[in-house]
Amino acid sequence: MARSLLAGHRLQHELESAVDIVSRASRMAREIQKRYCDATQTVGDATTLAKADASPVTIADLAVQALILGELHMLFPEDRFVAEETSSSVQDERMEGAIRTWLTQYSTRGVDERVRDSIDLGSDAGGCRGRIWVLDPVDGTKGFLRNQQFCIALALLVDGLAELGVLGCPNLSAAQEAERIASGYTEGIEGEKCLTIVNGTDGCVFFAARGAGAYMQSLTDRREQALPQQIHVNANTDPSWAVMAESVESGHSSHSLTGKMIRILGIRQRLGVDSQCKYGLLSRGEACVFLRFPRPGYVENIWDHAAGTVVLTEAGGRVTDALGGELDFSHGRKLPNVRGIVATNGHMHPAVLAAVKHVLAEDVTSG
Ligand SMILES: Nc1ncnc2c1ncn2[C@@H]1O[C@H](COP(=O)(O)O)[C@@H](OP(=O)(O)O)[C@H]1O
Ligand SMILES: [Mg+2]
Numbered sequence: 001m002a003r004s005l006l007a008g009h010r011l012q013h014e015l016e017s018a019v020d021i022v023s024r025a026s027r028m029a030r031e032i033q034k035r036y037c038d039a040t041q042t043v044g045d046a047t048t049l050a051k052a053d054a055s056p057v058t059i060a061d062l063a064v065q066a067l068i069l070g071e072l073h074m075l076f077p078e079d080r081f082v083a084e085e086t087s088s089s090v091q092d093e094r095m096e097g098a099i100r101t102w103l104t105q106y107s108t109r110g111v112d113e114r115v116r117d118s119i120d121l122g123s124d125a126g127g128c129r130g131r132i133w134v135l136d137p138v139d140g141t142k143g144f145l146r147n148q149q150f151c152i153a154l155a156l157l158v159d160g161l162a163e164l165g166v167l168g169c170p171n172l173s174a175a176q177e178a179e180r181i182a183s184g185y186t187e188g189i190e191g192e193k194c195l196t197i198v199n200g201t202d203g204c205v206f207f208a209a210r211g212a213g214a215y216m217q218s219l220t221d222r223r224e225q226a227l228p229q230q231i232h233v234n235a236n237t238d239p240s241w242a243v244m245a246e247s248v249e250s251g252h253s254s255h256s257l258t259g260k261m262i263r264i265l266g267i268r269q270r271l272g273v274d275s276q277c278k279y280g281l282l283s284r285g286e287a288c289v290f291l292r293f294p295r296p297g298y299v300e301n302i303w304d305h306a307a308g309t310v311v312l313t314e315a316g317g318r319v320t321d322a323l324g325g326e327l328d329f330s331h332g333r334k335l336p337n338v339r340g341i342v343a344t345n346g347h348m349h350p351a352v353l354a355a356v357k358h359v360l361a362e363d364v365t366s367g
Pocket of ligand 1: 136138139140141142143246247248249251252253273274275276294295298301304
């Protein structure tokens with residue numbers, strides 16, 4: 001696995017451990033999803049509750065956070081953690097018991113007795129000093145509840161710099177071309193295709209270390225199919241071939257703005273995918289552009305981009321804000337002063353930034 005690929009790398013042990021833990025957490029989350037979620041969005045009562053911001057939080061978020069932070073803390077006791085959930089979302093003893101049952105099956109290091117403590121390890125303020133693991137336990141919670149794509153995203157910051165990134169994508173097949181189908185997630189204009197991805201049977205995990213490349217391996221139990229392979233962005237600059245990935249949820253990213261941007265570029269294929277799976281898709285060459293434009297005033301969380309940024313950058317791509325500035329994960333739990341996320345295969349970055357700038361300027365004038 002990561003062992004042979006990164007032999008001698010100074011963060012080899014960290015990356016190997018992270019890939020192992022995220023892979024187990026991904027299998028666990030997929031099993032929880034299979035059990036509780038269906039395509040009609042009916043979700044078992046015991047698994048869903050509303051946080052103050054009304055986003056759905058499931059047993060999966062909490063169990064994944066407890067598993068990953070609990071195990072990393074045992075391995076690297078001096079390290080700090082920034083993660084999305086807190087133990088205040090563990091409603092009652094029954095829910096805690098359910099989480100513990102899942103951990104007993106998927107943890108190899110016995111974190112099951114300390115569910116709440118493990119979850120609350122993730123409350124660090126972040127910043128520019130020391131080693132900080134950054135976790136989104138279930139990124140794309142809405143996709144999870146629709147029984148579609150979601151992702152377990154883990155990064156390691158060292159003195160504010162994102163050094164490692166791991167993306168566990170339980171429903172994204174490791175096959176180079178994930179099966180796509182037409183989707184009504186957004187309305188395109190005539191001649192535009194709006195697509196989404198069909199759940200695969202194996203799932204995959206992406207991982208990267210700064211300076212050492214990006215890799216992907218299948219989450220299948222079949223060892224011969226689980227060998228890691230190095231991945232690269234595609235070299236495409238032809239818009240007629242290009243695919244733009246974006247959020248399924250228009251509340252997370254304006255489909256109207258991204259539509260205007262791709263029309264300037266001449267891109268005709270839009271791919272709606274939840275979570276940081278989008279960074280993975282660009283990293284293995286299946287999409288050229290990922291655009292994200294939340295409502296003005298929305299401030300991004302570092303756990304929504306840190307892992308994806310390392311993977312895509314190491315695969316040869318670029319990630320910036322709408323003005324072309326690098327994302328800076330050293331300011332705490334948030335990414336302040338970032339308007340829009342622009343990720344590309346690198347080759348298309350200048351053209352995409354120009355189109356983004358044009359549309360945003362028009363938006364301000366008309367707005
Ligand atoms: N109003 C909003 N605008 C932009 N992003 C939002 C949002 N509400 C939630 N999000 C973020 O968008 C992420 C999902 O992005 P995507 O649409 O690409 O799947 C969510 O991650 P979680 O699902 O981990 O909460 C959450 O952090
Ligand atoms: Mg998220």
